[in-house]
Amino acid sequence: MEQMFIIPIRSLDSIGDIGAGKKVVSGQNGGPSFQDIFKEAVENVNTTESDxxxxxxLLSTGQIDDAHTVPAAAAKAQLSVELLTALRNKALEAYTEIIRISI
Structure with a gap:
């Protein structure tokens, strides 16, 4: 599985640098955009839940040898949901702050 990371925000030289004829497909310096990170977090939740x-x-049908894998999978699924929730909350907080900015 690919590691998830967030590239730090760099300052712009001027406001004219925003959308200066470039179409940004991914984040700064070719890194993942927020959309990519959010999609990966959602996929991670789906993957861990299905696992x-x-x-x-397998545990209920007696096909599993080590029962400790079930609580480990449950903890992994819970952490992935918590990460997705934290990402959503931070995105909403950022949106709220942007809305509060007066021009």
């Missing part, structure tokens, strides 16, 4: 469901099924 947890599969582990629970």
């Amino acid at each position: 947890l469901t599969r582990q629970q099924y």
Whole structure:
């Protein structure tokens, strides 16, 4: 699995640098954009939830040898949901702050 990271924000030289004829497909310096990071977090939640469901099924049918994998999968799924929730909350906070800026 690819590591998720956020590239630090760099200051602009002038306001004219915003959209100066360039179409930005990914984040600064070719890094992942917020949309890419958010999509990856959603996919991570889906993956961990399906893994947890599969582990629970294997445990309930007696096909699993080590029962400790189920709580580990549950913790992983919970952490991925918490990460997605934190990303959403931070995005909403940033949006709210941008709306408050008066021109």
